[in-house]
Amino acid sequence: MTTDKTATPERGWPVLLPPALLTLLLGFWGVERGGSIWRDEVVSYQVAHRSLPEIWRLLHEIDAVHGLHYLLLNTVFRLWDGGLPALRLPSVLAMALAAGALAETGRRLAGRRAGLLAGLVFALVPAVQQYAQEGRSYASVCAAVVLGSLLLVRAWQRPTARAWTAYGAVMLIGALLHEFAVLAMAAHALTLCWGRAGRRVWAGWAVAAAAVLAGVLPLSLISRAQADQVAWITTPGWSDVWAPALTSAVGALCACLRQPAAPGAPCRARALALPLLVLPPAALILVSFLDPLYVDRYVVFSYAGLALLLGLALDRAWARLPRALTEWPVPGRPVVASLALTVLVLAPLPLERGLRTPQSRPNDVAAAARAARDLGRPGDAVLFVPGARREAALYDPAAFAGLRDLALARTGADSGTINGVETGPERIRAAVAAQRRVVLVTDPRPRAGASARDQAKLAALAARFTPCRTRAIHGITVTLYTVRGACG
Template identity: 45%
Template sequence: MAAPAAVMLAIGLWGLHRGGMWRDEAVTYQVARRTVPQIWRLLHGVDAVHGLYYLLMHLVLAADPGHPGEVVLRLPSVCAAAVTAALVATLGARLARPRVGLWAGLLYAVTPLVGHYAQEGRSYALVAAGATGATLLFARAATEGGRRAWCQYGAVLGVTCWLHEFAVLLLLAHAGTLVLARSSGKVWRGWCCAAGGVALSLLPMVVVSHGQSAQVAWLTEPDLETAQDLLRQYLGPTDRVYWACLALALLGLTRLVGRRGEVTLAAVALPLAVLPPVALMLASQLTPLYVDRYVLYALAGAPLLVALGADRVAGVLGRLWPRGTAITPGSPALTLAGVLAVVLAFTHQVPLLRSDRVAGTRPDDLGAVARAVARTLRPGDPVLFLPAHARGAELAYPADFTRTRDVALAESGPASGTLYGREVGAATLRRRLAGVDEVWAVMEKYALVSGYRPRLPTERAKLAVLNQQFVLRQEMVIDRVALRLYVRPIQADAGGSG
């Protein structure tokens, strides 16, 4: 357990301060810094699925009495990833042998997708830790039985599902394991009681989050290419690592079914890696819900299968080696050879890990936007955010916006129980803009596309006033955000440009 956890911790801490937050992290940051009543009020209208995570992060950020930044925001994910690597190792050692656990834990730690979410100020690494812990408890309960074991399993899985409701798909994986193990009726009854308790505890969140489904309206239906991409992410993005791991994973399936009632490692790992993502992809054919991070926890099954296949190879090599030598099926030399193979896989993927730790690799860098505002704007300059969620840079880095005046804001996010605040009506906005000769606009790039028509009247009024009453004087584009200076035509002519 110790070696995979230490490696994962080192990889997670490497380049943790990569730069500014991107918008999802900014949401975590600004919501977690609210009071508990303000967070509770927000969850009734938006982001209920992340409610428990926001409350946990509220405690984390409150522990820093100063001004917590990106590193503090991401540290829980780093620690959770290290715990998951240790749990993967424990699962492999318990159901197979210690070297299988060691290899699987190390493989998990060096997987680029794991390293990516280990450095995200979001819930997905914590969900992966909870799901792997629940799987370990499930394997124990299915093997040893007992009411207490099933209660512990249900409690851990229930909390994990409250961190993100799609963790409930883990129940499909565990049911698949019981089928492959040909478990007794007693085991099935114990699991059904635990699963029923988890499902019942999750009902309130399901009801509330269903009413907030418009938040994921941007998702599209996954296709075969999506599935192939996820498989590559699970086994290794680079060609050499991918094909080697795929071959070993297939070898790991050679003992998928053991004796009746026996829970084999392959019977745990295969359903874990396959069933949650496949179920979410199939459901997304009706209502798009799939994103790879929603099933990050399922990745734990892949390194377990790869390590199991490597153990099969090591066993064959040990038996084929000439007698009288130090090489036997259980030889430490073979264990060391497997560790060196993981190191080789890591070196192939170092460029991917390195590139993931530089500013600008996420969809956007709100820190860069905020720094540009601090450098460029003067005290009292009016600012317009189009659409309203472009205000995320201000909410994440308020110090860089202290000199500015938010023209459209009527009530702040914490006061209004919203993420980005409540804006004034279209008529009020027009009156406010009538009194300014220049305005800075923080705009999403898609709002610049010809034909863009916002749904809300205030957003349409912003766009109409800028296009009809102002001309563009200056522009800076930072990732998906444009910072634009608009001036009235008379000032543009006096300045000699237009």
């Protein structure tokens, strides 16, 4: 498709601001989730509070894939150590940026109304609201991919070196935040094929893509050497596949609708949206049958493609309404639009409220820390099974003040690890045998393949202790053990 260099109208603020503001509003609503925080967020929280040399040392051992996000959060906490709101602030702002960028992309490709509707739909997608309130990198990756998609459209319209440099820089940032963002560039290649881009456009994209791949290659090599940290991921099953399959089917149906391009658009919006929706999750799922890597949050940016396609479908539906409705008198249009927006926002309200509760995440580490504080008393010992459950003490050290960690030999900051290094099994058994009260923080269900250290902890407790009191926290169990006969 040839490029018409007559630019689309420059005034995009009325289109991109409402979705961005709605996303901000929804992002800040209940951002603390009742004071709860789950394990992955705890890692972000405690690593971001370390010094820069300590973070750098950690990244040489584990979690290099999240290194740029940790550095971003470290900067945020240096400026404002505001607890959970500060932890989640970058994600809220990133999703707001993504909503505005998606609306502008839709405006350039399909017109103002389609762009506005796409941005509003994006703000209301449950996954978008979920990851807008998580202190991880996925919202920032989504923002980089959506902004990069907008810059791709701009570079396609005006293929200058500056435009392709901006596109490549933003996509590189996304890939450095999480390397699977490069799958979005593969989707962009399909978009160029679908839109029959010219040689000049292909040349600019190829240079930008090569620069991104070269820039992310060192991170990919390091993260590949740290592959043990994703050993928990299993081969995809139906529970993993049905959601992306359903959204892809819905997107494909929307793409079948007649969707005229906006004046000056280099391609139709569906040529950008459908590959972005389908290719990243599909490619990662297929690869995962050989090397399990698929987790839905790794490709949350694919929901931008779904939102754009749904926005186009709503735009087509509006165009087919009776003229008596579409030609409503001008003074009444804001009222009608406000009512429609209210219905659109309130319809998913029960689901939105659920996303802002502790039960919306796999576990609640903050509640586990409070339970340990309530069950224990100064002088008691504490054990974590597995050792990764030490995240409760790392997030809220005050709750464990006065409790002695019997297994810990070196802290995470000192050892360049996330949860620290534990002593040997024999020392753990001897240390437990000398106690009268032990607080155990563990998973509700024992995991197969427990380490020798964890087996030593449980065996030492079984030898002379009995459970006295238990708190079943969401996703975590905290139990006070006492020597037999001393529970009262």
